[in-house]
Amino acid sequence: MADYWISVDYLPLRAITEMNDVPGVVAQGRIVGDVTIDLQLETGEKVSGRVISLPSGEHPEINDVRIESGSYLAPGAQREILLEKRFAEYHQLGPGDWLTIKRDSSKARFKIAGTVVSPEYIWVTKSAQELFTSARTFGVIFMPEERAEGLFGMKGMVNEVNLVLEAGTNPAQALSEVSRILRRYSIIRLTSKDEPIAISTRKIDIIQGVRTAYMIERKDQPSNSLLKQDVDGFRQLAVLFPLLFLSMAALAIYTLLNRLVESQRAQIGLMRALGYGTLQIMFHYMGFALVVGVIGSVLGALLGHAIASFLTSVYAVQLKLPFIVVEPHWYIVGLGALIGIIVPLTAGLLPAWATARMRPAEAMRPPVPRAGHHTLLEVLLPFVSLLPSVLKLPLRNFFRNLRRSFFMAMGVASAIALILVSLSLVDATESLMYTQFEVIQNYDARLHFQGQGAAATASYIEHLQGIQEAEPVLELPYRLQSGDQVADSSILGLPQDSTMYTLLTPEGYPTTVVEDGILLSIPLKNKLGAEPGDEIHLEPFVGSVGETEKTLAGFINEPLGGRAFMPLEEVQKLLRAPGVATGVLLRFDGEPSAALMERLYRLPETASIEFSGEAKRFVDELMGFFWAFIGVMLAMGFALGMAIIFNGVTVNVLERRREIAIMRAVGLSQSRLVIILTLENLLIGCLGVAIGIPLGCYIANYFVAQAEMDIISMTAVIFPRSYVIACVSALVILLVSQIPAIRQVSRLSLPTATKDWSE
Amino acid sequence: MADASELVTAKQNSRKPAIKLEKVSKNYQMGKILVPALRDVTFEVMAGEFIVFLGPSGSGKTTLLNLIGGLDSPTSGCIIVNDTDITKLSQAQLTNFRRTQIGFIFQFFNLIPTLTATENVEFAAELVKHHRSAEEILHEVGLEERMKHFPSELSGGENQRVAIARALATDPPILLCDEPTGTLDFETGKRIYKLLRVLNQTKGKVVVVVTHNSAIGTIADRVVRLRDGQIAETIHNDHPMDPEGLKW
């Protein structure tokens, strides 16, 4: 893949040869242009296409394609093309099929020689402004150079230069050589994303009619930067989630081992009494903790690798990547193992050490309830004693062992938090989709013009049979600048009283475009760091008119996109072209008829029609990996939460085997015992809920804030149902978890259990 | 005299057996070895009787008490307590039996560590409808100063007295005491036996004490000697000694 893409209006092939003479530079010229693909279906469906020229007979040196089916363009072939795989698959086109391509008034039929994937279109997208392009409405076509020259009227010329710098080449030096060559061909200025030209210079350029070239680096190439953002977004989550899991697991392991060693207090005291040294006791427990840690870590690493491979393959399927490599990240595995060993070690050693340091006599006695006589319970005592004993006992146990209760409650809380955080991702995504496709986009379809057309077409369309409403829109790629912050995006011009595109304030209230100002979506706000009242400098990507300054009037919550909004007339004024539009938003009367679709496609301006439902499905598909990720997180959240609660409950019941046996011996019935234990666990569960919900909300907010991407702005949302699911499932898990433990204590042999202290 | 008339009723009651064991055996399975703890034990305890089982360590004393108290079931034979064959009871019925008929004083106190003295007694008391107040019973055993203490904050003797108070809380007709003074000093031990004797005489409670201390035998109505899980000898005390005169 190229290191740099330079777009120009036109450049003779000679210039490319000259660039190739620059040491360390490999240059390749090609023609890239947009066309309409006529699918020749009954409805005359038309979609947009991008033509890219390729040398016929031999693969290009830079930006090569990979043949998926059929063969490469034959030498000297004139009527052959290669088609990008996803578009081909969507429309069920393959080698041997014919495709009609239209540009302006000329039309030509081509035979498909093969389908391909291209590194430039791993994420198939029209441009940095139109990221969500569905495979139905946009296809990439690779065409022999000679045909492309003819189609675009560029004999002996190219309009895009791809550069690869050889290793060790100084980019700055090489690029200055390249721009020197460009200057020789009267392209005065080479601008790039990172170095916006001064506004005054730009004005002079325009007045003087200066030709400029625009360069993007590999990292900004749309498909590449999207993938990177996508991966980065996940990397954030992929780091945060394991971190969350690890800390919760650490807490659970710690509590478990801590309690285990604590319960062996009497033995430790006895060992000390018999003359074991503190160190010997420590070694004894260290060995135990190490075994637990090592076994756990090895199993964990294996399981983790399996899940990682699964997720990667989902991502690959998602993007139809031809091949994948799953490599374990050893440092992550190492970190996991380290935590898996260190945590049990400390959890085992700390209480062993504390107990070993105790006087043996003290250790051998049962511990005095830690909370002693000064608990909340003691204050409430007069009231508590009035309660029936089934309520009294759980309350006492809860308050007398506040530390234990708290630890257990933390277990429940972390389970709830885990489940809640995983669910909140589902909610946030769902609400994002809902906001975008149900609230904001009130239209059924968007008709894209080929270039610019007349806004009045909208009123013509509105009168067609089967159309309820139609609104013209004007969307243009623009560069926005505030201070020294720059963002490349687009401006969407909407009618003042638009009913098809609902603008929402960040608080979620509907609003409208502002007559003499500009509204920015949240991602743009973040990129530009501008505040309402600031002047935003606007500079069009295309053409030389339309540059201006606008006052920032406010912000818009648009989950997908990241655009700026202005009134339609204002954008038209900017372009000094009253009455133009780039498309029409449509609302149908019920299902659109085939006749209606045919009429729409037959309009001379129509380039393509994009259905909202389709776009939504497409975004859903793009989110496939995200869903898989969430699914795995949700499953792991549930599993870990279950494990934590199960451990806690089991230990809580089993630890008190003897106490329970005594109660039974004195005459406590089985059913009452179950009620008492259940109530106590529920009490702990409630404390867990009280801690877990705010904890989960906090973490969820933090996570969503981290998952921010350029084009997707997520808002942390947790639906009420998620709270209910999290709490109910935690409590159900809690109640179910106690069953095995209670079963075991009910099978206790009373004579054995009541015999003495050491079990 | 009041004392005399009470003794008469006690003697009349003694016609009726409160506890009856018939050919009771208990074997413990230890892997492949069978450990016989009790072998064909047959005896009766009359209503209102104060009986002491004497035997060396391992002779089956605790096993015997556990069987009578419904904590364990015999390998063979039947145990009839107040006209009920408890070997035929379900677990739930056994629980109810323990709650209403039996007061257990364990060899090791077996108090609930997270409950104070009062609460330990209360816990047992509240298992039955008509129960005595925990404070009152703790007064009786001389623990009025220690009511709010946790077991780990009490001495062994104090703990044992809490355990006795707990056994009395449900006002059961039968008190089963496993080595009740084993961990106590002589004076405290004497006080406890006095208490048990008073309960036996004034309330007509059947008191079964098991111990290895033969001195205790002197205060009982009857002494049964156990050896290797069998009854070796039975001695009737026509004139049991006042616990005040105990010496060991």
Ligand SMILES: Nc1ncnc2c1ncn2[C@@H]1O[C@H](COP(=O)(O)OP(=O)(O)OP(=O)(O)O)[C@@H](O)[C@H]1O
């Ligand atoms: N759970 C058990 N499993 C196996 N053998 C047991 C079990 N409980 C008791 N025994 C055996 O049964 C016999 C009687 O035990 P028991 O506890 O009744 O003795 P004891 O008379 O109470 O002794 P001590 O005075 O020492 O308390 C002993 O030989 C003991 O080893």
Ligand SMILES: [Mg+2]
């Ligand atoms: Mg014993």
